[in-house]
Amino acid sequence: MKRAMRCLIFAINDWGSTLDAEAIDCISAEEALQLGSAAVEDDPVEVWCGSRRLARFEPDRRVRPFPRLRERLIKVERRIREGEQHIAQQERVIAELKRGERDLAIAFAVLDTVIETQKAHLQARDLLLAELARRSA
Template sequence: MRCHIFTRDDWGKTLDVQETECGSPEEALQLGSAGVANQPTEVWCGPRRLGRFEPERSHGRPLPRLHALLTLAERRLHEREQHISKQETLINRLKREGRDLALALCVLDTLIETQKTHLHERDLIVAEVAKRFG
């Protein structure tokens, strides 16, 4: 059976995919669990996820990894701020034109909720750094 082993980042984005032939689901899971280092790993056979493996976090994330995560979180926050600003500009234009705002306001609400999630993620990373060096 053809299986795929996905390496994910902390937000679920695929970093790497390895395709392999396995004799059984158990063999695929064994390969997936052996591949866990610093990133979460998922094992899929066809459309079915067989398992997810998390790296050992008992010693905390290494400092370079925390720095990379914080940089990514800050970049995402900045990008979302730009999206929110553009959406607010669009809403003002639609309002001046007397057009329906329902969909545009829903999109803005979604952008704001997403931004809150990214802020929380960034705060968790900052708290982990403070815990280690505070």
């Protein structure tokens, strides 16, 4: 019986940032590649097993770009709303820890990470809006 290997499928945006990651258990690299190629939707997908990138799959660029940009904008807007919720939740965690006079270093580090991620989403939205405006003109 072959041992399963842990691989990762990453959805990557046009700026090289990871949008989503999914861990998969595969019997072989070929199976990981099949799952990775099937996962391609609007964004490029990379398949990694350990520290080795097996492949990168690109979406079909023949799809009209205007609807694709709108779909990406919808996804980014959703991530921005989720980010706002994560920031608010982490601020509540920090307030709770303060009341308990507990160490806040890790909680603030998490908050900083969430805020930096939110900034990246806001930047992605600005780039998408600029591209939509450029193509509409």
